[in-house]
Amino acid sequence: MSGYGASDALSLVDFISAKDVLAFASAGVETVADVLDRLPKRYEDRQRFDVFPVQAGGGPVCLRGMVVDTQVQRFGGRKQFFEAIVSEANGGAFLPNKVTCRWFNMPWMKSMLAEGHEVVMFGKPKDYQGRMVMDHPDFEIVGESDNVSIHLERIVPIYRGVAGIAQRRLREYTYKLLVGVDRSSVAPAYDIDPSYPRHEALRELHFPDSLAQAEAARRYFALEEFFALQLSVVWKRARVREHHGRVMGRKTSLLTAFYHSLPFDLTEAQKRSIKEVIADMRSPFPMSRLLQGDVGSGKTFVAMCAMLLAVESGVQAALMAPTQILAEQHYLTFRKWLDPLGIRVSLRTGSRQEDTHDKLEGAAQMVIGTHALLYEGVEFNELGFVVIDEQHKFGVGQRAMLIRQGVMPDVLVMTATPIPRTLTLTLYGDLDVSLLDERPEGRGEVVTALRKKPKVTDISQFIKGQLKEGRQAYLVYPLVEESDHLKVEAATVEYEKWVKRLSGFKVGLLHGKLPPEEKDAVMTEFRDGGLDVLVATTVIEVGVDVPNANLMVIHHAERFGLAQLHQLRGRIGRGAHKSYCILTTDGKSADAMEKLEVLVGTSDGFQIAEADLRLRGPGDVLGMEQSGLANLRFVEFLADMELIREARACAEKVLEDDPHLEKHPALLKLIHDGDVEVG
Numbered sequence: 001m002s003g004y005g006a007s008d009a010l011s012l013v014d015f016i017s018a019k020d021v022l023a024f025a026s027a028g029v030e031t032v033a034d035v036l037d038r039l040p041k042r043y044e045d046r047q048r049f050d051v052f053p054v055q056a057g058g059g060p061v062c063l064r065g066m067v068v069d070t071q072v073q074r075f076g077g078r079k080q081f082f083e084a085i086v087s088e089a090n091g092g093a094f095l096p097n098k099v100t101c102r103w104f105n106m107p108w109m110k111s112m113l114a115e116g117h118e119v120v121m122f123g124k125p126k127d128y129q130g131r132m133v134m135d136h137p138d139f140e141i142v143g144e145s146d147n148v149s150i151h152l153e154r155i156v157p158i159y160r161g162v163a164g165i166a167q168r169r170l171r172e173y174t175y176k177l178l179v180g181v182d183r184s185s186v187a188p189a190y191d192i193d194p195s196y197p198r199h200e201a202l203r204e205l206h207f208p209d210s211l212a213q214a215e216a217a218r219r220y221f222a223l224e225e226f227f228a229l230q231l232s233v234v235w236k237r238a239r240v241r242e243h244h245g246r247v248m249g250r251k252t253s254l255l256t257a258f259y260h261s262l263p264f265d266l267t268e269a270q271k272r273s274i275k276e277v278i279a280d281m282r283s284p285f286p287m288s289r290l291l292q293g294d295v296g297s298g299k300t301f302v303a304m305c306a307m308l309l310a311v312e313s314g315v316q317a318a319l320m321a322p323t324q325i326l327a328e329q330h331y332l333t334f335r336k337w338l339d340p341l342g343i344r345v346s347l348r349t350g351s352r353q354e355d356t357h358d359k360l361e362g363a364a365q366m367v368i369g370t371h372a373l374l375y376e377g378v379e380f381n382e383l384g385f386v387v388i389d390e391q392h393k394f395g396v397g398q399r400a401m402l403i404r405q406g407v408m409p410d411v412l413v414m415t416a417t418p419i420p421r422t423l424t425l426t427l428y429g430d431l432d433v434s435l436l437d438e439r440p441e442g443r444g445e446v447v448t449a450l451r452k453k454p455k456v457t458d459i460s461q462f463i464k465g466q467l468k469e470g471r472q473a474y475l476v477y478p479l480v481e482e483s484d485h486l487k488v489e490a491a492t493v494e495y496e497k498w499v500k501r502l503s504g505f506k507v508g509l510l511h512g513k514l515p516p517e518e519k520d521a522v523m524t525e526f527r528d529g530g531l532d533v534l535v536a537t538t539v540i541e542v543g544v545d546v547p548n549a550n551l552m553v554i555h556h557a558e559r560f561g562l563a564q565l566h567q568l569r570g571r572i573g574r575g576a577h578k579s580y581c582i583l584t585t586d587g588k589s590a591d592a593m594e595k596l597e598v599l600v601g602t603s604d605g606f607q608i609a610e611a612d613l614r615l616r617g618p619g620d621v622l623g624m625e626q627s628g629l630a631n632l633r634f635v636e637f638l639a640d641m642e643l644i645r646e647a648r649a650c651a652e653k654v655l656e657d658d659p660h661l662e663k664h665p666a667l668l669k670l671i672h673d674g675d676v677e678v679g
């Protein structure tokens, strides 16, 4: 075989017809490497076919048989479907089992399948009027080719289709290119595992001898992909550390005074995180740290401590929150704790500017605000420390903009969205991570109950009981407007009903379509006790702190994601009272019940995040869409901690030995091509 280079255009390959080159091109497949990089979407083990099903149910099956009859059937007037009856090949003369395969509205099928064809069918069998039927199975005619060895009697790759090229032709091209490609042209940019040559891994990815071998090959390429990802984050981190930051945090008298003023002890997790932050501040590198902790775990206090250290080092500190109400809440908290220490704190939001230091000499030492901090001509004064709260609500660009207001400020990003550690390493791989994995003491217990179709009277009885005790409640609904189709009560409609059911109590309504000022007004009224009950959509999700609210009823809980439910539930259990979260559901879906049971079983955000990853798969887990991670070829390995650790360790080692990748131009190119841009 003459060798082809991986980067050769397909038009240079003599066994690919010009027509197929065009078909490939319209699927974005241009080069030899593009073909070899197309992953099989699944494999069929054609060494051992499934036995013909005699019972419906269960998963898909892969059958080998012979077409014994075909016909076009009509239904519903002008519509038609094509059916092929496939019989067991070795069923013997005595009543072989048969399966009817049907294709609806695909008239061209009759020219593709005919009596006598030997076929492989892959699909889900079901019972239709006493016959075993498979609708729209994947199929392939086999046994007539001279190259049987790649289509039969082995594990066979099945690819995502390329319009105009049949599955078996795709397989043949891939096979021939694997044989003909010049091995050195498919060598890796960096050889992570010299004992497993890449051309071999490629062969085993497409034509494995066993499913275990296919899995090993997939792991090889997953490692390659995650290594590239880790290389780019470790590189980014190294570039940040090339800059000199300020050495801060030597003087601690403010911090000590603050500690002494607290009526409670910090949790061990808070102390540990503060130590980690201090170590960063004292080092000559600019800090970039992620503080991860469940709602209510006390992140604000960690931020306050760090900001006090910064202030005592003579720089200004800023905190950016995602909404007006959160900025104001932080501002009030800061003033409550820091006024006694004489710290000058300012608030800057779109609609409010306020300074505590009207009466105090000097410029603000701490500035708290929304993204107005970025735009409204706020003048910073030696900004040396930046805290970004609830970072996933900000774009990466906004984060960068605030950071640029200072000269290499230390940065602390806080997030209340626990994500599994593998995701943290991948998404925030350039940040150091501190965890608040402990709840402060003195919080009431939160009881979570799952109720299938509960009676409204029971629920409202329970709510009234809590309200009479002086507590407040959230009633959460999934959608704003009524939708016939989804049959989901909407907050606006339900609000009217609750006003009647709970007469004598004050009920408010909060949803995403309200203008921001109104939203803030309603929320403020609830916070200040003017409302007993808030009927709401998920707009209450972020950071609102009303310790007196101890009851939350989430209607149609099955319609929310786990992460979202966890965030919602975090609104209660903030005070000393026992709290109740009631999840109501129609109970129709077993998957949904399993999901909701997770919440009943634990309140640990990380466990919930991991369950979420397991149940939904990484492709759907929060933040992925914006993060670009959904484009990974091997997304399923995101949950594989060992693999990600290995990729990380390998990237760190490469950059330790060769910090500027002078000896690895291929890797440098990989980074600069930026196809692994994350975060």
Ligand code: ADP
Residues within 6 Å of the ligand: 264, 265, 266, 267, 270, 293, 294, 295, 296, 297, 298, 299, 300, 301, 416, 440, 441, 442, 545
């Ligand atoms: P987060 O920002 O992580 O949601 P906060 O910092 O707002 O949490 O703290 C939530 C509540 O817990 C606040 O009312 C705060 O006063 C209180 N709190 C924080 N740390 C402690 C602690 N160590 N002990 C007791 N209460 C605490």
Ligand code: MG
Residues within 6 Å of the ligand: 299, 300, 389, 543
């Ligand atoms: Mg907070």
